[in-house]
Amino acid sequence: MDYQVRSNPFTRRRFLSLTGKAAAAFAIIPNVAFAGMLDEKKVRVAIVGGGFGSAFNFHEHPNCIVEAVSDLRQDRREKLMQVYKCSKSYESLEILLKDPKVEAVFIATPAPDHVRHTIATLNAGKHVLCAVPAAMTLEECHQLKNAVQRSGLTYMMAETTAYRQNTISVKKFYKEGAFGKIFSAAAEYNHPGLEDYFFDNQGKPTWRHGLPPMLYPTHCTSFLISVTGERLTHVSAMGWGDNNPKLQNNPYKNPFWNETAFFKTDRGTPFRVEVNWKGALRGAERGEWRGDKMSFFSALQEGGDHTIVRTADTLGHDDAGFKNKTNKVETYKQEFWWQTDMLPEPLRHNSGHGGSHTFITHEFIDALVKNRQPEVNIYEALAYTVPGIVAHQSALKNGEYMKIPNFDK
Known part of the structure; x- marks a missing residue:
């Protein structure tokens, strides 16, 4: 083989040394010196799951x-083979x-199968x-967590929000x-409109049928955690449902279309998170970071303008005529980090989920x-x-106020 599976010497102590600002620095410029200095090693990867996995x-x-590639469905196996120019496929x-x-294996299977498939893969030495x-x-x-630690192998979660172009900018700020x-x-x-994915073309329920919004939280929680390294320690949450027949008899026994959570972090930071499947809403994956010197507001929709607000000493008037210091509001011109040497040259192009897919790959x-x-190792993923x-x-x-267990130890 071109690349040998080996034990991972990474320790919890070293991980802690990379949290906070150090982790942000590691994330914003992970490979500033690799251009023209690529290692000759080759990793032999398999992709499992012809939906998300083909992207x-x-x-x-x-x-x-x-x-190699794999999917239970032949049409998806063929799609994976075409995308990745791979002639070897497996039925499972x-x-x-x-x-x-x-x-190594990229597991892009339905969410309820992730842990079972991950443990099986780790047990196979991959x-x-x-x-x-x-x-x-x-x-x-x-x-x-126990399986990853026991295996000594590398585990990563493919969270897209951590590598969106605006998130990378916020890490830098x-x-x-x-x-x-x-x-x-x-x-x-x-x-x-997620209810359209509750059932397949034959009317059979999919794994998304009744999926509780907060069981799919990572596109939100990573907006804060991947930037500051904070941990969410407490939460109070509320849900909304309307007794719609489409929610009935779902395997999760979930009554909610939408859920809103109010988190507290280990640094005392309040953090509001909304995950919504239904309603008069714009499709969005966005974050807001508010500081005493500067704030950053992601665009309201994909491709829109991000906004920065900076504190300023300019004296102005509010809408009631009272004098006050006014802050400076500006449109942020997004830098395309995928055009930089943060990626190998063949990957320097736009990709899915705000340019994140090439970053996850690399x-x-x-x-x-x-x-x-x-x-996004096992500790960050959890x-x-x-x-x-x-x-x-x-x-x-x-809405009961509840403590969130910490999996860092």
Whole structure:
């Protein structure tokens, strides 16, 4: 093989040293010196799941070989083979895991299968990149963490929000101290019309049927955690449902279309999160970071303008005529980080979810080649995922204030 599976020397102590501003620095410029200095090692990767799994760029990465693909459906296997220019396919993950040439697997299967598929892959001695969320229950979170630690292999969660172009910019601002003190934050993930995915073309329920919004929290929680390294410690959440027949008899026993959570972090920062499946909403994945020197507001919709507000000493008047200092509001011209040497040259193009897919591709492959931990490792993945699980429990209890367990230890 071109690349050997090996034990990962990463320790919890080293992880803690990378949180906060250090983690942001590591994330904003992970490979500033790699241009023209690519390692010759090749990682043999398999992609499992022909829906989301077909939207990435492993075949373009100079340190990657797409060894095999898999999906239960033949049409999706064929799609994966076409996208990744791969001639080897398997009818199931179980069969694929017997292939000794496969060294790492991208698991892009339905969310309820993530933990089972990840553990099976780790037990087969292969590294894992897994779609979000990491797990669906607290019990699964414990099982996943134990399996990763026991294996000594690399685990990464493919969270797109951490690598959106505006999130990368905010990481840079935070590293530079531009915000001053971030005193509050907010995030929302609006996916109106999700009920169209509750059933397939034959009317059979899919895994999304009745999916509790807060069990899919990572597109929101990562907006804050990936920037500051904070941990969400407490939550009170509420849900909204309308007794719609489409919600009836779902496997999650979930009554809610939409859920709103109010989190507290380990630094005392209030953080509001909304995940909404239904209503008069714009589709959006956006964050807000409010500081005493500067604030950043993501665009209200994909492709729109981001806004920066800076404190200023200019004396003005409010709408009642009272004198006050007015802040400076400006449109932020988004820098396209995918055009920079943060990526290998073949990956320097736009990609899905705000330009994040090429970054996820590179972060996983580069972590394996350099034998380092990826940014969204098991600890970060659970920090993004666990708060949503507890928030849904709170919503079912009419907003009960609940403590969120910490999986860093």
